[in-house]
């Protein structure tokens with residue numbers, strides 16, 4: 004029978020709709036039931052459009068037994084384009100039982116929703132039950148079947164929303180919407196190939212019908228199953244369901260032909276009918292065609308309608324869908340705890356007395372930043388004598404008694420800052436350590452206190468310092484062991500045994516301060532930390548601020564003898580790259596290989612710290628002190644090693660980076676520049692007027708006289724020696740060995756020889772210099788009237804100045820020698836001193852060294868008796884020969900003074916070199932007073948040693964220096980004007996120790 008494609012057939016529309024808009028909602032699971040998967044289908048899904056609008060079964064029936072469509076009472080399976088079809092378009096309504104709503108699953112397949120919107124309708128495939136065994140013939144001509152209104156234009160156009168059935172309360176739509184098939188529940192039905200909608204086949208339908216029904220079932224199954232889009236392998240594999248599979252694929256994701264395309268395939272009449280319906284839509288509605296609402300896309304979750312064991316179970320739509328419960332965590336509940344909780348909960352529930360909440364009152368800080376720190380009742384308490392003096396003068400600073408509650412100054416430091424007129428720095432007390440995780444040096448044994456090893460202890464006990472440190476200073480509470488404290492000058496720390504002042508008044512207790520500061524520990528109190536430098540291994544930095552001259556940390560280690568040092572160098576440390584050996588005292592060395600972190604302090608040619616040796620309670624101790632300027636947080640701490648490399652191969656390149664870097668770790672080769680400073684000095688001297696100028700001139704004359712006089716030999720010996728070496732150094736440094744270039748005379752006799760030679764040369768030079776100088780000093784011959792001794796003394800003074808030799812920074816009352824290493828000879832020490840002090844010649848008065856009469860030794864130009872004598876002592880010691888590889892860090896440990904913490908000295912050379920300590924007055928408390936033997940003020944003034952009107956402090960200074968020089972001479976056995984001075988002074992002369 005030929006197909007009549009004139010009118011849109013039911014199958015066409017069904018096909019169209021099935022293809023375009025439906026997702027399956029079959030009660031069966033195609034995967035579970037292969038039969039079912041292939042058992043239902045929309046008849047119209049057949050690729051070939053059926054010839055009739057009736058379902059396939061019908062068409063098949065009509066094809067086979069040619070039943071008249073009219074005679075068909077009801078199709079066994081009817082594809083209905085649901086909606087509110089106009090009655091004239093609809094078949095006489097048959098109540099489908101059950102009804103399978105093929106609800107589009109907009110949620111899961113949005114693209115289908117869009118297709119649906121295009122088509123604008125849902126479709127319901129109704130499986131009518133029971134199906135008649137034989138469709139009764141309606142008697143209607145078959146043609147009339149073509150015009151059966153089996154499609155719903157309104158539905159297609161999407162206007163069925165507003166249709167009658169809905170307005171009449173028809174809930175079909177709702178049912179449809181909420182109908183889906185629960186695969187799980189249908190499983191039972193799935194097991195039966197004829198279950199559910201396959202029931203029509205049960206009726207023993209003829210094979211074709213059965214096949215058609217089965218086909219329809221398959222179609223439905225495919226359409227309705229929620230997994231229709233996911234065709235299982237089984238279904239795909241089945242050739243019978245191949246086309247279904249394709250359909251399903253198209254349904255699930257293939258592009259859909261537009262409505263117009265579909266319509267074009269319709270017959271004329273069908274087209275007209277459809278177009279009529281579409282045209283009938285208002286423009287607004289047409290615009291809304293694509294909306295979900297228009298397209299009846301329900302985005303609500305799909306409820307399920309189930310078929311269970313052949314029964315249709317309708318789910319109550321009003322029943323809310325229970326939200327899927329999250330998997331419960333298994334919590335171990337302690338029963339007891341649970342019971343208690345219950346109890347407390349019930350107790351809480353019991354009505355209790357209403358709690359009245361008190362309004363909170365804010366607590367205000369009413370005393371400023373330093374709340375709780377009341378100002379001291381007595382503002383003078385805790386101040387030094389000098390500070391008290393100042394405060395008494397500065398009435399403004401004395402509190403009125405009315406406490407300042409606004410923003411008080413730091414209670415115990417503010418006044419000090421004001422009194423010392425120091426700039427207030429913010430933040431002054433802030434500790435800023437390095438963050439954690441810094442590289443750390445290899446583990447080493449630390450030692451917080453020095454320990455004598457071997458013979459070192461007995462060596463020490465033999466030294467004069469051991470006894471002398473007990474000598475009391477004569478400071479008064481007014482001075483408070485300031486700069487003039489004899490202990491301070493001698494570098495002996497005050498304590499109860501050698502200082503009559505109490506702790507509060509004495510400012511010469513640096514090591515005690517250090518101990519108090521650090522005993523509680525903590526980074527701020529310690530104030531320093533090791534850090535890794537870029538190119539010099541480890542170093543030490545400050546993590547807080549330090550005042551100028553403040554003690555920072557102690558250099559501790561094992562105190563060993565020179566012999567032991569050598570042994571260690573040769574045996575223990577022979578492979579070491581770094582040595583932590585510090586020349587300490589005569590025949591004593593501190594080995595900090597086991598020691599404090601001070602050993603990591605690096606060298607700088609412009610240091611910001613000093614390493615100074617002190618005698619504390621009769622024990623030698625060494626500590627790092629801040630230089631003459633305060634140290635800021637984060638600065639690397641350095642001091643001048645005055646490094647003794649001992650041989651050329653041990654010379655290390657200096658990487659300190661300072662502008663005046665000497666280039667190598669070692670003493671400064673150009674330390675002494677003989678003529679230039681002298682010329683400058685002379686020029687400066689000529690410019691002076693008044694008393695100073697006269698004194699200058701007198702000095703020149705006296706020098707001349709001294710040179711001519713009988714005492715000239717003695718006076719010029721030392722000066723000449725120094726001059727010689729100074730001259731020799733720059734002359735031909737390349738021709739000489741490094742040692743010589745560095746002015747290391749060595750400890751043995753071999754090295755002593757060249758010194759003598761140089762001395763001779765130098766003496767000539769000095770003569771020349773002096774003679775030329777004296778010639779220029781016209782009219783200064785009055786000085787010749789002075790005695791030979793005086794002349795000699797003055798001559799020495801002049802020589803010293805001319806050759807940039809020793810002078811005293813009298814203005815600051817500090818004097819002494821700079822560093823001298825254990826191997827540095829007296830001459831080297833002398834030159835060093837002169838180099839430091841020559842820059843201060845403008846303020847130089849008279850050198851106390853001039854008190855020496857006949858034969859000033861190398862110590863003569865260094866007036867600070869105890870301090871100056873130390874390097875001399877060292878130089879005279881004959882050290883055993885060292886291994887050439889021996890490298891010792893020889894630090895300048897003996898020269899710098901330790902000024903009062905509140906009154907920092909400023910006697911520092913512009914280059915940052917250490918200043919020389921000032922000698923103090925003779926110690927009246929000492930066993931052997933030097934008062935009797937020191938020249939009187941008048942004598943010194945007459946000799947030009949002291950300016951007229953000089954301060955008593957300066958007078959004391961010069962006296963001490965003079966005494967030291969005299970002692971030097973006395974020790975040398977050559978006699979002198981001053982025979983004895985303070986018993987602490989021990990000088991060495993020609994290899995012998997002598998107590999003066």
Ligand SMILES: C[S@@+](CC[C@H](N)C(=O)[O-])C[C@H]1O[C@@H](n2cnc3c(N)ncnc32)[C@H](O)[C@@H]1O
Nearest residue numbers: 539540541581602603604605606656657658659
């Ligand atoms: C006492 S140690 C100082 C701590 C050492 N940086 C360390 O890491 O252990 C002395 C050695 O440090 C090095 N050093 C110190 N200061 C230096 C500088 N300015 N330039 C080059 N090397 C320096 C030298 O190797 C020297 O022998």
